[in-house]
Amino acid sequence: MIRRELIKFAGGAATGLAFTPLPWRLLGDSAIWTQNWSWMPRTPRGEVGEKEANCTLCPAGCAVKVRTCGGTPIGVWPRGEAMCPAGFAGHTLPWHPLRLRQCLNRGRVSSLEEALEASRAAAEGGLAVLDMLPGRTASLLHRVHLSGIANARYIPAPQAEGGTARAMARLAAGSVQLSAELGRAKTVLSVSTPLLDGWAAPRRTAANRGFTLWQAESWRSRTMDLADSRLLIRPGSETALLLGLARQLLQTAGVERRARLLQGFDQLQAAIAHAAPAAAAERTGLSEDRIAALADALLRGQPSLVIADGDPLGGPLPEDARLAAAAVNVLLGAEAFSTRREPPVPKPWRCIECTRLEQVDNHSIGLLIIDEPAPGLALPWAAIAPKLKPEGALVVALTWNRASYARRADWLVPVPVYLESAADAPPPPDTGSWRIAVSPAVLNPPEGAIAAADFVARLAGAEPDSAARLEERQKLAGEEELEAAPAPAFTRILPAGTDGAQLAAAAAANLEGPPVAAHGWRQASVSPLLGKLWQEWDLRPAPGAVTSHPETLRGLGWHADSGARLESEAGQMQVLLEADPTAPSGIIALSAGPAYAQICEAAPNGAWRLKNPKVVRS
Amino acid sequence: MKIARFxxxxxxxxxxxxxxxxxxxxxxxxxxxxxxSFSHAAHTGEKGGMQCTDCHAFRTDGSFAGVPKLETCAGCHAEPVGETASEKRFVEEFVKKEREPQWQIYSRQPDNAWFPHSVHVTRGKLACEGCHGSHGKSAALPAYRVNRITGYSQTVMAGMRMDDCVACHRQRGLSHSCLDCHK
Incomplete structure (x- = not known):
């Protein structure tokens, strides 16, 4: 047979094969084969069972039942009420692709004992625990164990959620923990806060919404789409809007009479003296009538509530906006705020005081332990780094993942995640009524993982007993929900030391750099499957998606529909620029994941900002 | 000749x-x-008189137990009740030695497919034969033929694929989005 005949034969065979089921069958079978590779996690065959638990992925602490097969969780369902999508995917967190499963020292596989040894040596230079999710029993245990270590500090990471309530607490008589009671409010003004999009306890806010929502924001967010009234304001004009609103409210006789009796009234007067209706309207881009209508709606729809927290992943609003929101709440009577009762703490537990991050001196920490127990928690590294000693400081991240602090920490130590150890949810910022919601251990954590509180206990030379201590506290607190107490009297309208002129100046100041509206959904990090579904169905933009009006992009010299790097002085992240002709002009909406925080710096007013940002085509 | 050339x-x-x-x-x-070897016909026919659910039962929580465990078989076959050699061998090899037989499952589905029998049988009122054909009346177990690439049986590949599920749901006007079966 000559070569030509062979080629003809092969050609005939190839043509014939195309008309048989074989190639198409092989394609399909090969696709199925890829689903069964040996290294892919498999659900064990076995007894199907159910366990009652609470979802501790957010402060709502929803009651859930965990369905197991052969002891492995295969699904989570709500017990009774509704549940958010992240709750349904929560059981996949232990298999997250970014999951940290072993101790790493600068990328090198190491052991827990080595991490402890290095930590003990570095602790002599001053130890601090930075708690990324304060308010849990583990947070209390950090404080208990740190009381046995000299020169140790416990630092709760500042949270965007609850920022307005914390500002309100500074105006109340006595030291209290306040909560904004969304369930009690009839009218809510949300200022640049994703109230209906993952803020605080997503399920509760969505399921029990019984209020009229006014949403003031500089871009068309999902909350804006779902709001009853929309106020599209200029970027960075939140404080101006709130001061203009305060001025409108003070023009109402009853309100002004009450406000005059409160401390800080003069400072508020000084601040709003510059907030003439025309000036506030010009700064915000709203008409004077619209601001007046807003004030009228808040006064008529009592109890009303103003929330200006900011975005959990995009960063909190500046302190001046939160102060102004607190002042407006006091002018409105603050009826929708309540005092949160704390569950009892066992008497022998001796805790050290909390230290706010801004109170920590620069260059004073020799060993920083970062407790990052759950996905979606973010704090700019630029806010932490100056606190470390310039030489010899050690950073240990007790973390669930290999992403957030992997580049910053010297040691990465794995901790158990949801359903791998008994843990409780932090207190919710959207209600004063709560109970300790505990998720039990259904799965074994990876070998080498240690509960963060147990790591600190071992550092302090104490017994690692976090599970037993949680049980002890749970027994003491009981299963009954702690009812919220009424809020105390508000004796101030602005905190002591507030300078009205400075507040007015902050309201009038122009935004530095391009107007970026960073937004994110904390729970999206729970499962990559969720992100994939949402993005494929166009429900949510992928982290790093930048959307803006074509004119705005052109003005900045940025090219649409192209991959790029967003660079700032603190770092860089990959972004995808998209032009949207329906987007409001002059604003850049950035879908932020936890990576966004790492390229931001924390401004003195508490907000996050990009320093000298630029986009480089990649 | 032109044909000879080709x-x-x-x-x-x-x-x-x-x-x-x-x-x-x-x-x-x-x-x-x-x-x-196993004869469904001997169990479900006139002589046996059993129903599918007598062995392939639902648990008290509604979940499906699948192929019965050895203890179910041993309930009747602690000693041979018939004359066949295969039954005697089964009793000697498995029941008396308390060795669980590792049955090959003709209808084994991928782990990522969630198929609740109870919903289909009790609420959907589907007969077992609707999906499993005449398996329950077979005198001998058919050959278990496994796909060398996928690892699934020929039975599944022939009539229990995702397309078949979707076609049935479509035909009955039921929802058939991804998350209905892939939890």
Whole structure:
């Protein structure tokens, strides 16, 4: 047979094969084969069972039942009420692709004992625990164990959620923990806060919404789409809007009479003296009538509530906006705020005081332990780094993942995640009524993982007993929900030391750099499957998606529909620029994941900002 | 002759068509023996008088128990009740030695497919035969033929694929989005 005949034969065979089921069958079978590779996690065959638990992925602490097969969780369902999508995917967190499963020292596989040894040596230079999710029993245990270590500090990471309530607490008589009671409010003004999009306890806010929502924001967010009234304001004009609103409210006789009796009234007067209706309207881009209508709606729809927290992943609003929101709440009577009762703490537990991050001196920490127990928690590294000693400081991240602090920490130590150890949810910022919601251990954590509180206990030379201590506290607190107490009297309208002129100046100041509206959904990090579904169905933009009006992009010299790097002085992240002709002009909406925080710096007013940002085509 | 010039081409075409339609699809599967022979007909026929659910039962929580465990078989077959050699062997090899037979499951589905029997049988009122055909009346277990690439049985590949689920849901006007079955 000559070569030509062979080629003809092969050609005939190839043509014939195309008309048989074989190639198409092989394609399909090969696709199925890829689903069964040996290294892919498999659900064990076995007894199907159910366990009652609470979802501790957010402060709502929803009651859930965990369905197991052969002891492995295969699904989570709500017990009774509704549940958010992240709750349904929560059981996949232990298999997250970014999951940290072993101790790493600068990328090198190491052991827990080595991490402890290095930590003990570095602790002599001053130890601090930075708690990324304060308010849990583990947070209390950090404080208990740190009381046995000299020169140790416990630092709760500042949270965007609850920022307005914390500002309100500074105006109340006595030291209290306040909560904004969304369930009690009839009218809510949300200022640049994703109230209906993952803020605080997503399920509760969505399921029990019984209020009229006014949403003031500089871009068309999902909350804006779902709001009853929309106020599209200029970027960075939140404080101006709130001061203009305060001025409108003070023009109402009853309100002004009450406000005059409160401390800080003069400072508020000084601040709003510059907030003439025309000036506030010009700064915000709203008409004077619209601001007046807003004030009228808040006064008529009592109890009303103003929330200006900011975005959990995009960063909190500046302190001046939160102060102004607190002042407006006091002018409105603050009826929708309540005092949160704390569950009892066992008497022998001796805790050290909390230290706010801004109170920590620069260059004073020799060993920083970062407790990052759950996905979606973010704090700019630029806010932490100056606190470390310039030489010899050690950073240990007790973390669930290999992403957030992997580049910053010297040691990465794995901790158990949801359903791998008994843990409780932090207190919710959207209600004063709560109970300790505990998720039990259904799965074994990876070998080498240690509960963060147990790591600190071992550092302090104490017994690692976090599970037993949680049980002890749970027994003491009981299963009954702690009812919220009424809020105390508000004796101030602005905190002591507030300078009205400075507040007015902050309201009038122009935004530095391009107007970026960073937004994110904390729970999206729970499962990559969720992100994939949402993005494929166009429900949510992928982290790093930048959307803006074509004119705005052109003005900045940025090219649409192209991959790029967003660079700032603190770092860089990959972004995808998209032009949207329906987007409001002059604003850049950035879908932020936890990576966004790492390229931001924390401004003195508490907000996050990009320093000298630029986009480089990649 | 023009045809003679293309003889090689047509030979290749014919051989590959024949192989593609007959030989290779068969070669794609290999037979795996079941641990013991079993006659559904002997159990469900007039002599046995049993129903499918007598052995393939639902648990108290509504979940489906699947192929019965050895203890279910041992309930009747602690000693041979018939005359067949296969029953005697089963009793000697498995029941008396308390060795669980590792049955090959004809209808095994991928782990990522969630199929609740109870919903289909109790609420959907589907008969077992609707999906499993005449399996319950067979006198002997059919050969268990497993796909060498996918690892699933020929039974599944022939009539229990995702397309079949979707077609049935479509036909009955039921929802058939991804998350209905892939939890």
């Amino acid at each position: 003889l090689s081409y047509f030979s290749g075409l014919a051989i590959s068509l024949a192989a593609g339609w007959t030989v290779l699809p068969q070669a794609l599967y290999k037979e795996v023996p079941q641990p013991a």
